[in-house]
Amino acid sequence: MTSSTDARTTLQLRQLIARGFQFLHPRDARGELAAVVGVRAHDAVIDVVRLHTEDDAVAMRMPADEVNVLAPSRFSWRRRGPASSVLEELLELPDDRIA
Numbered sequence: 001m002t003s004s005t006d007a008r009t010t011l012q013l014r015q016l017i018a019r020g021f022q023f024l025h026p027r028d029a030r031g032e033l034a035a036v037v038g039v040r041a042h043d044a045v046i047d048v049v050r051l052h053t054e055d056d057a058v059a060m061r062m063p064a065d066e067v068n069v070l071a072p073s074r075f076s077w078r079r080r081g082p083a084s085s086v087l088e089e090l091l092e093l094p095d096d097r098i099a
Contacts, residue, residue, distance in 0.1 A: 005084055009054065012087035016040070016049070019095075039069060042095060045076070049090055057083040059090040 017023070021038040028034045036051040041064060048069050049059040061077040062069065077093065079086045 005054065009084050009087065012084065012091060013038075015091055016087070019091075021047070021049070037070075047090065047093070048072075049087065051083050054083050055081075057081065057086040059086050061093060 013023075016038055019040065020042065021040040024037045024039070026034045026037060034052075038047075038049045038051075040047045044064050045061050046064055046066060046069055047059070047061050049057065050070075051057045058078070058080040060072060060075045060079075062072045062075040066072045066074060079089050
């Protein structure tokens with residue numbers, strides 16, 4: 001049975017894909033899924049979201065010239081928390097400015 005939180009997170013991920021996010025699924029040394037990572041470059045920024053568990057997600061918006069998007073030295077917006085909350089805030093960010 002799918003919970004309402006799972007359904008909400010699935011819908012939010014589909015909305016991110018519709019907005020141009022590309023997703024990667026990095027694995028650890030044992031081949032286990034380590035996270036789900038979404039990246040989207042647009043305008044003068046890069047948006048990144050990492051989902052480790054349904055209760056541990058982090059999303060960031062950073063300048064487009066940031067060298068390391070997985071561990072940026074600069075960002076204009078960052079949220080950490082439950083996946084559905086972080087994704088909701090990420091989806092609410094305007095596309096036309098840094099944040």
